[in-house]
Amino acid sequence: MQDWRKGGGAYPAWLSMSAVRDEYHQITNYVAVFSDYTARKETEQKMRHLAQHDALTGLLNRSGLHEALGQILTRASTKCRAFALLFIDLDRFKTINDTLGHDVGDELLKVVAQRLQGNVKQHDTVARLGGDEFTVLLENVIHNEQIIQVVERILLALGEVYQVGEHELFVTGSIGISLYPHDAGQAAQLMKNADIAMYRAKELGKNTYQFYSVDMNMAHQMSHLNLENALRFALERQQLQLWYQPQFDLMTGQLAGLECLIRWQHPQLGLISPSEFIPIAEENGLIVPIGDWVLNEACQRVQRWRQQGFAVPRIAVNLSVRQFRPDLLLNQVTKALQNSGLPAEVLELEVTESLIMTRINEAVAILHQLKQLGVKVAIDDFGTGYSSLSQLKNLPLDTLKIDRSFIEGIPEQADDVVIAETIVILAKKLGLNVVAEGVETQAQMQILRDMGCACAQGYFYSKPLSALDLEAHLVHSAKQLSGVY
Ligand SMILES: Nc1nc2c(ncn2[C@@H]2O[C@@H]3COP(=O)(O)O[C@H]4[C@@H](O)[C@H](n5cnc6c(=O)[nH]c(N)nc65)O[C@@H]4COP(=O)(O)O[C@H]3[C@H]2O)c(=O)[nH]1
Incomplete structure (x- = not known):
């Protein structure tokens, strides 16, 4: 009273x-x-607040969201109004947490929370479900355009640089959207649908949004759960394969190397691309044995081809962030070289620019140790990460790979032409090899050659080939060279 x-x-x-x-x-x-x-x-009141709010960001937590969602549902159903539930998951957050530690990850999450709140109206509800998962409830929406405006604003805000201590970090977000009452009438189903749509946004390349649609449901259930279980058996059942994409010297037209790209030959689903299963393997740790298999398979196969007399000057193998640990990686690489007899200088390890830059000190130490083994190191997707030039100068690197997204815009996009040329000049100044990825047209090839880019790979030359097809290609080239044709 x-x-x-x-x-x-x-x-x-x-x-x-x-x-x-x-x-x-x-x-x-x-x-x-x-x-x-x-x-x-x-x-x-304090206890109630604590129970419903996330201690790190001050946003509503899962239980707070549950209650807020219940209230919004009641309001929306009595007033016959629609609302949207956005499910937001950060892209690459796990890498930052794994590489820079939880303190940095936590600081970043706080800024994410502020940016989310800063980009919605005061009466909209923002919550953190845990980890790097957030939700936003947008009330009283009438048109999808309203939602799209907010979502695009959020994506832009999330993609801006984060200054955490001495680190300049970049993350983006993937957003799934489900609508009340269009997609579901119950809280749990709305959440599930928005989650499914978010996964679809991730599959489409991240840093984007997707509205839920019924056909996503089936595909999602099949893809995530089943793939995760089946992947556990893929290695022992020998369902993994390495495919090889040739890289060519732009001046001589000769084969300059091969990039090894993993494939999963699933008995029912057919050939599954690495973009679908590598993220799952990274999540559940299977990437470590898978990465080990890739290294061994690549070294052995290429050494066999070299022994058969095929000139394969270089073989590039992709590394995942989880493999990039000094104790693990050096051991894996040394063993793969010993078991196969492949000369160390033929093996090039591709690491992404963001992996190196988010763990710069450790990365420098590991790269130096790899150098001592004699293997080469390439930075993959160069131009999409955030290298500072002074850091780049101190890294023991051999190759910069120009990301496909820049090559795509050549020749129409003047910016992309300038970026590609700048990377070529930079590589030359630093005494590094440079490989353009994703060359699809003759015009792109010629422009890159005129810029002085050393090597290129892409559909213009060849799609990735199975070991059998690549071998046929090697035999064919060898015969041409020896004048048999
Ligand atoms: N549109 C277009 N695409 C082209 C063209 N030329 C090559 N590509 C594709 O571009 C990707 C290049 O590989 P990445 O950037 O290292 O990107 C790779 C790499 O990050 C990862 N990956 C592949 N194999 C491995 C592996 O053995 N270990 C790890 N950790 N990651 C791998 O999966 C990514 C995707 O691999 P893929 O699906 O094989 O896709 C490959 C290749 O098939 C072109 O002209 N046009």
């Missing part, structure tokens, strides 16, 4: 009443005890 203080002002009071009875059980009196309830009420 509410009571009034003597000096004025209301306060919450607790009134407890008990009856006093005589020996015949008749009520003779009542005892009323008043107590000031202010402190207890404050503690209760």
